[in-house]
Amino acid sequence: MRSPTISRPISLFLDVDGTLLDYASHPDAVWVGPTLVELLGDLHRASGGSLALVSGRSIDSLDRLFAPFRGVAVGLHGLEVRRDPQETSGRPLAEPVPEVLREAIGRIATAHSATLLEDKGAAIAVHHHLPAPAMQALRHALREACGRLAPRWVVMRGRRVLEVKPGDATKALGVDTLMAEAPFRGSMPIAFGDDVTDLDMFEAIRRHEGTSIAVGPRIAGSGDLQLDAPEESLALLREVRDALDDGADALRIGAVLRTRTHA
Ligand SMILES: [Mg+2]
Numbered sequence: 001m002r003s004p005t006i007s008r009p010i011s012l013f014l015d016v017d018g019t020l021l022d023y024a025s026h027p028d029a030v031w032v033g034p035t036l037v038e039l040l041g042d043l044h045r046a047s048g049g050s051l052a053l054v055s056g057r058s059i060d061s062l063d064r065l066f067a068p069f070r071g072v073a074v075g076l077h078g079l080e081v082r083r084d085p086q087e088t089s090g091r092p093l094a095e096p097v098p099e100v101l102r103e104a105i106g107r108i109a110t111a112h113s114a115t116l117l118e119d120k121g122a123a124i125a126v127h128h129h130l131p132a133p134a135m136q137a138l139r140h141a142l143r144e145a146c147g148r149l150a151p152r153w154v155v156m157r158g159r160r161v162l163e164v165k166p167g168d169a170t171k172a173l174g175v176d177t178l179m180a181e182a183p184f185r186g187s188m189p190i191a192f193g194d195d196v197t198d199l200d201m202f203e204a205i206r207r208h209e210g211t212s213i214a215v216g217p218r219i220a221g222s223g224d225l226q227l228d229a230p231e232e233s234l235a236l237l238r239e240v241r242d243a244l245d246d247g248a249d250a251l252r253i254g255a256v257l258r259t260r261t262h263a
Helices: 034-046 057-068 099-111 132-149 173-181 195-209 229-246 248-259
Strands: 010-014 051-054 073-074 080-082 116-119 124-127 153-156 161-166 190-191 212-215 225-227
Touching: 010 173, 010 229, 034 051, 034 057, 034 229, 051 173, 057 073, 057 124, 073 173, 080 173, 099 116, 099 124, 099 132, 099 195, 124 132, 173 190, 173 195, 173 225, 190 195, 190 229, 190 248, 195 212, 212 229, 212 248, 225 248, 229 248
Parallel strands: 010 051, 010 190, 051 073, 190 212, 212 225
Antiparallel strands: 073 080, 116 124, 124 161, 153 161
């Protein structure tokens, strides 16, 4: 029988861009201060290693961003998972982008004035600054190419980005993979996310009887609790760290979450 909720340890699943960091015009243009790197290390330690970064970025990109911190990570929206922070990179959960699709995406991005093509190996992000009608045309062209060349592949919409990736890989897959194993197994997961790509993660968190926290306006109302901006995520996570250091159980952590958020 499962122990009562009160005695479950907590685990943390954190999206990065828009959740811990403000958005930048280019994914490499974000700046990470030493206090955030230190906070992630503290949370990893205080949670007994039950902290996972769950990002659209590759795990390599996360390591560069947060160096010297290296943690458990789900990269590329669930296309790669790293359970052991000592490992250099993630284990791929999918095949690389088919070459014909890669070439087609390059042509489409150029024709539709996309600003940047980010080749992540197992997925391709098409960054843009397009108004809605032009973005829809770009999305339509990408979808058409997937349907014709690689039907298992889908186009996901994020903030100023369209991402082409295998349809069966989501952040939920990453959460489920980690929750099946120590130290996450049996924990009460708490997830922070800001974008439509985090909704799969929130759904998985619900199945694992955890708490989801939406950050910012983009998916407002989709989480159990709400924060207004990344700086509020950091303030809340600092309180969670302090509570864990004081030996707080899931019930007290829950009270900390409710104090800092709104429904
Ligand atoms: Mg995000």
